Amino acid sequence: MDMDLDDSSAATSGVQKGKRLLVMLVGAPGSGKSTLCENVMRASKRPWVRVCQDIIGNGKSGTKAQCLKSALSALDGGKNVFIDRCNLDKEQRTEFVKLGSPQIDVHAVVLDLPAQLCISRSVKRIGHEGNLQGGKAAAVVNRMLQKKELPKLNEGFSRIMFCHNDAEIQDAINTYNALGPFDDLPRGCFGERNHETKIQAGIMKFMKKIDAPSGTVPKESSVQSPAPHQSSDRTNHKFDRQGDGIGSTNLSEKQEKGNKETSICPSSDIPTLAFPSISTADFQFDHDKASDIIVEKVGEFISKLGNARLVLVDLSHGSKILSLVKAKAARKNIDSSKFFTFVGNIVNLSTKGGLCCSVIANAANWRLKSGGGGVNAAIFNAAGADLEAATRARAKMLHPGQALVVPLPSASPLYLREGVTHVIHVLGPNMNPQRPNCLDNDYNEGCKLLRQAYTSLFEGFMSILKMHGNELKPSQMLRGSDCHLDNCKQDSDQKNKRSDEYLLENSKKSRCSPVDTRDGEAVKGNERSRAKGWSSWSQALYQIAMHPERHKGDILELTEDVIVIKDCYPKACKHLLVLARAEHLDCLSDVHEEHLELLRRMHGVGLKWAEKFLQEDDPSLVFRLGYHSVPSMQQLHLHVISQDFNSTHLKNKKHWNSFNTAFFRDSVDVIEEVSSNGEAGIHDEGLLAMELRCHRCRSAHPNIPRLKWHIGSCKAAFPVALLENGRLVFRPTSAMATKP
């Protein structure tokens, strides 16, 4: 037997007589996977082998391929196998699941414990097999959990057991310990914490296929639910559809019965996006211009949507925008079965209007918050708190012209009642001086942004179609007498997939600063900033870069292409900014190959000032030069900052993490990346919320005062990564001071 395999002492020589099991453990470091294995292997009546990637390479960390080979060999040898590795995403699991066969059941046991608990266990442990302990463990666990993708039955598992605490882990241990050589465990998902159980019960009832697992099943057993079903096989032009007079079709009795019993709305086979007219209500955009743009954009996208439909919805029968769009669409010969207008409330199109739309658009506000009035308030109210949370998890704000696709949580009333699976938030241009970011009647910019908004919206819809398959016909699964649960699950899994792929923004990049938030106050500032959403306070550096003559007292150095100033709120003993003087260069994401020379000059100037401080002020200082991935202030600026971080202005986590996580992009790396890739990597703003760690010894600290107290005395060497490639600048005599 290979060194990586720990045979169960209770059944070392045993060979499995009945079906063998491959049990994949899924969980972060510190979740208790190895402990679970040990406990089962100690007491089980079956012969088990543990395949652990941390020790598979002659007692050291090995590869997935080695694990696969060992697992296969153990299974062939008649053993049951635990795959003891994190297996946190589907890709990591796929190859192992393929080892399943009629004689080998593949199970997953998910140790879905709180991240904090896993982190604290990982940080504390010593002698870990994979050497994941102490400081680096926290970062690793955090990173892994961010990408976590829980297993689903349709990956090929016959059984998945979710454990959320130690008691549930003990249940899992008992379950496997109790298994005799010929015992089987019930198939399905057990202990999953989501809201889908209720729906499943409804669906199962509707399908008359309730079939509770038996035997040693934990009583909370459930199976995954399909998404709300599109259960009608015909279109639903039932009530107030405006326009071309296509006849209405009433829902069949069976569908209505099913609908009533399951609380799931009937709908058509045809994927449909219902959207309100963007910007024409509260944002007071001219209706004639808006209707031109709607028809233009619908015409552009309709052919790309396959069999999917677009429906412009408005509450009012006398809606001017609907009439205009209807007339213009007819003149343009847009296929009225693919695009039509509809009078109704967008949050009850199915139950009150008989029009089933799996996707609805929301005329959102920039904060992506509920409230206000009109469609935004209606959708957030109808969808419940889950939509707010799901939205929040994906983005905190929108800029005019952008859209954000949000899969609607399955517990949402809008999902359950109306069959809405996705909401696409869209922010259009504002022409109302009483609302933020008013364009002051600038219809050049307004039309551009409105076009962008519809492009973002329709592309968002296309991304949903692409992901879920244009051709899905869940209605057949519901109706068909031979409907098989696995098919339903597979479909549901596809429909329920939650992924960042849903994020879609038409704007070329995410803007770099929050917009002015004040209702009723138009944002002043230059044209470009307004389009990008820079608010007045965030334009201070831009103003200096463009008008240095007005800021003579603040400027330390002025050249043709750069300006050096002191940071107004220094976060360290020495903290300068080197501003680029180029127009249209707001932040790192604007930087491309043509700026390489400028980047090098900025670096050179920054380095010169660091060396000046080292020679003339304090030779013990250490400097770092770099950019914030997403700056708060407009105009590309290089930070030259000493690493003492001794400043009263350093007050919060964001301050610290903006200089001490990957959010801070070292100038040398930026130059290298732009040189080789044409652009610099932008790192996630989520890094700003990470735990506080000393930049030298990497120790974690609970709050800013404690961290500052620590860094005041920490003399540990800087991490190796910072010492490489001239990322840190020491006094000139140091061998480490290098130029890129």
Place this chain on the structure above:
DNA sequence: GTTCTAGAAC
């Protein structure tokens, strides 16, 4: 970006 402050954490 900062300031202010409610309320969570201690």
Place this chain on the structure above:
DNA sequence: GTTCTAGAAC
């Protein structure tokens, strides 16, 4: 009670 954070307002 005080300290600290995080979100809103600017």
